[in-house]
Amino acid sequence: MRETGYKGILLEQNKEPLLSRGIRELERLPVQEAFFSEERPDPAQLNASRLQNIAYEAQIIDESDGVQLWKKLAKASRDGALAIVVDALDDEPYISSQLCIALWMDDELEDAITIVKDALGIERAVVEIYRNLTDIDIRIPSKIGNYRVRRVGGTYPAELRVRKNESKLLIIGACALIHLYRAVTRCRIQTTAFVSVAGDCIANPANYEIPLDCTVAQVLSASGLIAPPKRIVTGGSMTGIGVTDPTSVRVRPATRGILAFAEQFDDLGFSCIGCGRCVDVCPQGLSPYFVHKLLRAHRRGTARRAAEGCNCCGACSYVCPAKLDLSHRIYEVAADGRRGGEET
Amino acid sequence: MLGLGLPFAVIASTTLKRGALMSALCCACALVGFFLARLLGRHVSDTLRVLLVSLGAVCAVGGIVQSGVFSRVLIDGLGAYVPLAAANMILVSIAVDRQEQPFSAALRGVCFSCIGFTLAMCLLSVIRELLSLHTIWDRPVQFSAVPISGAALPCFGFILLGFFAAFGRTLGRAHLRILIRRTLRAKREEKEEGIG
Amino acid sequence: MILNPQSPPHIRTRETNATLMGDTIISLLPLYAMATYFYGGRALLLGLTGLLTALISDMACTMIAGRVPNLRDFSAAVTGLILPLLMPASIRYSIVIVAVIFAIVVAKQPFGGVGENIFNPAAAGMAFAIVCWPAEVFTYPAPFEKIPIKLAADTAIRTATSPAQALALGGLPNQTPLDLLMGNVPGPMGTTNILVLLTCLLYLTVRRTVHGRATLAFLAGGAAVAVLFPRAGGLAALYELMSGMLLFAAIYMLNDPVTSPKRSAPMLLYSAMTGVLSIMFRHLGRYEESVIFALLVMNSTVWLLDLWGERVARRERRKAHGAQTDPGLPQETGVHVGDPEE
Secondary structure (H helix, E strand, C coil): CCCCCCCCECCCCCCCCCHHHCEEECCCCCCCCCECCCCCCCHHHCCHHHHHHHHHHCCCECCCCCCEHHHHHHHHHHHCCCEEEEEECCCCCCCCHHHHHHHHCHHHHHHHHHHHHHHHCCCEEEEEEECCCCCCCCCCCCEECCEEEEEECCCECHHHHHCCCHHHEEEEEHHHHHHHHHHHHHCECCCEEEEEEECCCECCCEEEEEECCCEHHHHHHHHCECCCCCEEEECCCCCCEEECCCCCCECCCCCCEEEEECCCCCCCCCCCCCCCHHHHHCCCCCCHHHHHHHHHCCCHHHHHHHCCCCCCCCHHHHHCCCCCCHHHHHHHHHHHHHCCCCCC | CHHHHHHHHHHHCCCHHHHHHHHHHHHHHHHHHHHHHHHHHHHCCHHHHHHHHHHHHHHHHHHHHHHCCCCHHHHHHHCCHHHHHHHHHHHHHHHCCCCCCCHHHHHHHHHHHHHHHHHHHHHHHHHHHHHHHCEECCEECCCCCCCCHHHHCHHHHHHHHHHHHHHHHHHHHHHHHHHHHHHHHHHHHHHHHHHC | CCCCCCCCCCCCCCCCHHHHHHHHHHHHHHHHHHHHHHHCCHHHHHHHHHHHHHHHHHHHHHHHCCCCCCCCCCHHHHHHHHHHHCCCCCCCHHHHHHHHHHHHHCCCHHHCCCCCCCCCHHHHHHHHHHHHCHHHHCCEECCCCCCCCCCCCCCCCCEECCHHHHHHHCCCCCCCHHHHHHCCCCCCCCCCCHHHHHHHHHHHHHCCCCCHHHHHHHHHHHHHHHHHCCCCCCCHHHHHHHCCCHHHHHHHHCCCCCCCCCCHHHHHHHHHHHHHHHHHHHHHCCCCCCHHHHHHHHHCCHHHHHHHHHHHHHHHHHHHHCCCCCCCCCCCCCCCCCCCCC
16 A cells, blocks of 8 residues: 555645735835945846846845855756746745735746846746645636746645755745846845735735844734734744744745734643544655654654654644644654664 | 462452452462471572472462361362462462571561452452352342442453552552651751751 | 744644544434434433443543543543443443443553553443343344333333344344344344444544545455355345444444554554454354454554554655655745844
8 A cells, every 4th residue: 555645635725815915015114125236237148147146246035945046046057957947836824925926926027037047048947836726816827928837736735745856947936036036127135025924813914025124023013913913923834933022033035924823722631542634644654643652652762763754744733633743743853863863 | 479379369269258268378378388498498409499398388288278177169169270379379489488588577578468468369359259249258248239240250350450559559659658748847847946 | 922932833723632522422413313213212311321421430530540631522422422322222221331431440541541542442341241241231122112211120121133133043134124224123222223324424434533444344354254154045244234233333433543553554454354353253252243342352453553554654655755864844934033144
């Protein structure tokens, strides 16, 4: 029996009303423009090294993996790349910043792709968008300008699964491409990030263009809070980081979302009943139930071996009816194993 | 350590009379074996001591059976469990002779083990007899509940034993807690006296 | 404002343990309704007795063990509601009470409470009842016999031979398969109405509380043995599968999440073997209904099946992922608190 079939979970995407509102700016946090040079280069005469210089001067950081863009371009021009893949996947619920750009700033995106394509001499380019978006009000086009939109299907975690043969492709996030376009056409430094501000505590949920280094507290009060949030998350809803002090966390280029929820997960006091749902959904084919049992019996050595391959997608914790904190603990145990933890 | 003789005693003691008989046999084996072992002491080699102790214990069992303290019917009812328990008890008594301890301490240990064993066995058999036959020592007792014939099954005996062990541990822990509290209080009073 | 630290994922499914057990309880209610229809209000009272006994003994044991009792934990309630359905409607209340107490206090709590028991508590309680009172537990009243709520010792109840008993005696039961579907046969209170049972199975499969394929594997295993070694001619295999507690046990006790294997391959093997064993025990055993004992025997092997399942899965994982043991961190989309300025 194929136990390592890619199962995963089908999540309710909750991308509306953000997606229909386009990219907005917060009144209280206006965007400040900054430039690294006065002269405007001619886009038609860009070559690979000139493009890298522009990306370096504009301090553009790719939001999908936090890597500086000029490094990515350098690697692509050095090793050659089969195609450009524009990452607008957004397979986590509530987060739609990349998708919004692909839908509402498609002209700039198309021009940006053309610039990179011509400068690096890559022939193919494709825009990746998640397929399983069922509750949105906008139609996803099949082409952005001249470039085909590839719908990546499958259950969550689709993005983690799709990034397998990365070394042959140049993967750039959609937001980074917009910043690159601005850098090439107007020599603008990246001073903003595109962030999805959503959650049931937010008065005006939308995808905002927010200046870098604003605190999360400022963003939340600028977008309006209708209830005091019990949980604030930066990043994705499934893989993001919980914020304990919103006045000390700042918006960085790799911030994709700020979520504020009113509901706290109470400790319901349930114990594992062995329902096996975690085993059904693990995309890596692990058995979180087994690892949980081993950890409870303090058999860390065996647990490390059993947890090998965990990528912390969070699917097991999502489906657990006992609301156990599975994915984080299993990932820690697996990381322990990779570091060569001692046998206990 | 007397737990080695346990399985057969537990299976066999479904009524109080049988339980009493099994305990008597086991205690006799243990005590006779113990005395014989201490008497022989280091004067003989280990193998010879084992042989002689076994012989002594067998004689003890035979003596009890023949003496007529317990009825023939009862002993026949137990059947093969008599020699089985006796054989196990021989092993146990060899283990309990504790040559390195002074005689009084070892004797105290064996006596208390026997008393505890007898108490546990009798309690077990009383419960089983009450539940399955509604009698104690073959005299019917007023009990409005249903007779649970399954209480006479061996597995039920072991289940009850498990619960006894849990109860015993709870008592032990409660005792420990009392001791700790007493010690802490004494220490606190000492400190106060020292300061004051 | 300082908030509590949270670890990902930050959204969870709405389903909880309480909804899982609640689904099972909801699916048992139609069975109680059918039992009341056939045998009167006594069926409901028996169910209530079982439920209350289970809840009280579970709470008592939890508090003795020093744990905080969880009022939303309905697993004891499920046990307390399943046991009376396996008994005839004319059974004494005290037998139900003793069986439920055995199920909770001996088969569930000493192993560790919720989620830690090895044997299905309802099956263990029923096994104890069968061993202690074999005559009473297998004496079924005829259907539509309104049994009074308080049974005096000399009340005569018209009893009848259940299909399982008829098969054990070596002949075909004198009811038609349609009777068996409608539940118009003597038998345990909640297990005779096959049609309602199949509907409950459908409901539970759709809600993902039970594995439909496991129940099918169980029936397939049982059918294989029944077809290969028929006890009577004709449609004996069909009668075998529809008589007694077989289907009920296949739905409610086989799919008990705590005591069944987690991966699909071991689960299918477990179900098929339970089916095979239960029909074999019927042929060769002392009682005419032995699915309970077959289930308990297979429960003791689940740890082995799980271990085997994990080994196989690990081998497949190694083959699929090759030498890659570090899939890498997911894309960092969060903010590093206290990150030095880049």
